[in-house]
Amino acid sequence: MDEGFALTRFVLRRTFWAFFLFIVATFVTYVIFYVVPANPVSLINGAGGTTAGQHLRTTLHLDVPVFQQYWIFVWNIVRHGSLGYSFLDGSSVRSVLGREAPITGSLILGGAVLWLLLAIPIGIISAIRPRSLVDRFGMIFVLIGVSAPAVWLGLILAYSFGFKLGWTPIADYCNFFPTHGLTLCSGPARWAYHLVLPWTTFALLFAAIYTRMIRASVMETLSEDYVRTAKAKGAGSMRLLVHHVLRNSMLPVVTLLGLDLVALGITNAVWTETVFNLHGLGSEIGYAARVGNLPMAVGIVVVVTIAVIVLNFIVDVLYAFLDPRIRLST
Amino acid sequence: MALLEVTDLVTRFRTDDGIVQAVSGVSFSLDRGQTLGVVGESGSGKSVTFLTVMGLVDPRHADVTGSVRFDGNELLGASFSTLRKIRGQRIGMIFQDPMTSLNPVKRIGWQLEEAVLIHNDVSRSEARRRSLEVLDEVEIPRADARIDDYPHQFSGGMRQRVMIAMALINQPDLLIADEPTTALDVTTQAQILRLMKKLQDEHGTAIVMITHDLGVVAELADDAAVMYGGRIVEEAKVQDLFAQPEMPYTWGLLGSLPRADITAARLEQIPGQPPSLLRPPNGCAFNPRCAYAFDRCRAELPELRPSPTSGEHRFRCHLDDADRLRIWTAKKAELTSTEGTAA
Incomplete structure (x- = not known):
């Protein structure tokens, strides 16, 4: 064609x-x-x-x-271009969401970066060395992550690292871009500092599943015929991993990531934002649903829908980049 | 000195169900420029034997003993870096399924160049030049236009040509071909075999042809080894094997081979299943399926012994010379008879 x-x-x-x-x-x-x-x-x-x-x-x-x-x-x-006005205080839904979306975006995307940074190396190591120490600890980590609810995990983290040890803030959000005037805190450093615990909460919930999935995917790729071909060509372990295994084994990860970022991301954001007092879309939709603030709820649905559409598009582009079979057959 | 000399090779896999002895004391040797055909059913140990030779069985699951000497150097127990230098450089290998044996996300040019660059300190453009050359050699039409295509843009036969090109690009001394034509249709099979023969004539590469197809062995090999239950059960010059096979399993294989020159009433089949390598039968591994088995076969493993006609022709069977001659003569008559085959 x-x-x-x-x-x-x-x-x-x-x-x-x-x-x-x-x-x-x-x-x-x-x-x-x-x-x-x-x-x-x-x-x-x-x-x-x-x-x-x-x-x-x-x-x-x-x-x-x-x-x-x-x-x-x-x-x-x-x-x-209007999403209507809040039933509660008459404020413009669009401007409220414009303020809140970056908070949730920061939370989910930053969390995703953190969980991938954890899951990719651990997943690969446990695939290459199954039943090793890393693999076994990874499994325990998975069980905790899969079983722990976001609220519980968030509270435990806030209590131990924020309250007891005092290493991190336990609530509130700072803008990424420096703002001058009345705002108390802003700038990338403070932004990240305030988000450390929410990110960790997110990362722990997801890193577990992703570690397991990456492990399975890498193991499956390692047993592919073309990996054997590469070994027969005399490829060393590093070359094998980088050129023949990683790209192929990342395909299912990309698919799942596209789905999880929005669907599970927003669900967990509801709890995480509540625990850490972040005024993002997650806590807003929870509140809007409880009190029946229809314009706000619909507005959030619109934002989430747009996020789904954009992410799907990004996943498609990534997929085509990773897999030439898709690129040429669509 | 033989190019490849394998002595008493044993490969055991540790599985959840117990130890699977896939290869049980295989010995053979192969000279430069020669072709050895290795024949056997699935699970006879033929592929595992050569994966072990290449060091491609996973040491976490497999125990290997014996000796594999390639060009005078012992490969068993050799370091990973020694093996790596031999793989792809001195021994090339091609596999059964060309559809899955090439990396789907890399251009074939990249994959060919990789084979060059792993072993030679040359520029990428030089590697590309060699890749084009070898693609021409394996008769891929318009190689310069196709070198940047992906594997899925090639047909099965063309992919197997790419695999052959990749295995031969560094001019190895030995090519191990593990059922290279099994996944291809018949006309493509003939083309690939012809190509391998041509390349062997040009470069003097020794070939190990692993197959379950005696026709392929007849076509290409100088020597043949028949494997069953992890052991070589008969080995001979190809013409001797076809003229005077010495044991019942080989008789069965020959009987099940369709031949244009003989109008057989029907193709024979060997009854039963290949033996379980987890719990191999006592005595001769073939005894449960053998029509001529007697008590000794169920108790004692027959040694590999020379045939009465040639010292190079060796086989495993307890039947005495007279019985074997009588049975094979009758069988041969039956196979070549045309009686009652008007249809």
Whole structure:
């Protein structure tokens, strides 16, 4: 098939799926909020009078059917780039999320870097030396990581390293980019310092699974015929590992990482952010869901959906980079 | 001096179920420029024998004893760096499945160049020049256009040519070919065999051809060794083996070989399964499947002994000379008879 045509088709298909995903995710959120009994009017108005209540219902378009409300929501995005206003305090959802997304992003991405830094070397060593000391300790580490809930792990870390030993802060967030004025702390060093414990919490939860997966993947690749071919060619251990094993064994890791970063990332962010008092998307969605703050919840769903779409795209590009069979067959 | 001399080679694998003795005292030698055909069913130990020769069995799971002398140097127990220098440089190896034997994420040019660069202190452009040359030699059309393709862009036959090119790029003294044609279709098989023969004539490379196909042995080999249950059960010059095989397993193999020059009523099969290497039968490993087995066969392993006609032709069987001659003569008549095969 003509390569240009194949590429166009690929991009078109991807774009279609992106829109489809967006519509389904946001619509489902809307429907869920209508199934769950929530009263936005009393949320804003307290137990206010009926006239004011009626006025609010009209302003918030709560007097029209759910489909129409959903349509207004979509129209506001398309026409004004607006995600609406919080039921709680009337603040712009877009600006709130613009402030919070970098916090969650820092948490998840930094955590991912840390867990890969742990998992890749340990995974490779335990694959090359199965049943060695590293492999056995790795297994214990996996069991702890898999069994520990984020909240518990976060609290244990905060208590021991933050409170007892006083090595790290136990809460709050500092901006990565230096800001001047009233903000108390900012800059990359303070940013990282404040995130050490949340990152560690994240990393411990995931490094375990990834170590195990990388171990399995490397072992499988080591038994491939082409690795035997490379040995028969006289390749040394280092060359074997770097050129013939690593790239092939990273393919499943890339796939899983693309999925985990968003899906499991956001789930664990809910707990981790709560424990470490980080005002990110995770703690926000937890709160919004509890009190029935629909615009905020839908806004977060939009952000997460966009993250999924972007990450999927990155995974595809990485995949094509790693595996020529995919590059040439799409 | 023989190029490759293997003496009493034993390879045992430690498995969860117990010790599997895959190779039990194999000895043979191969001279420069000669071709040895090694024939046997799956699990007869033929592949493991040569993986052991190359030092490619995992020492964590395998115990190896005996001796492997290549060009006068002992390879068993040799250091990793010594083995590494011999692999790919003095001994090339090609494998059964060309679909999986090349790294799928590297261009074939890269993989060929790698073979050069591991063993020679040359520039990448020189390595590339040699790669192109050897691709031409294995008759890959438009080699200069295809050198930057990936393995999946080649057919099975073409990939096996690439494998051969890679094994021969450093002009080794010995090429070990582990069932190189098994995964290919019949016309491609013939092309690959012809190519190997041509390259051997040009470079004087010694070849070990591991196969379960006696036809391949007849085509290519000078000497043949038949393996069964981890042992050599018969070895001879190829023409002697085909003219006067001396033991029942080889008879069975010959009977199951389709031949254009003979109209057999039907192809014979050897009944039963290859022996379990975990719990090998007592006595002769072939005795449970042998139509001529008697008490001694079940009690005592037959030694490898010379045939009455030639000292170079050796075999393992307890049947005496007269019985073997009688049985083979009858069998040969049966195999070549055309009676009742009007269809």
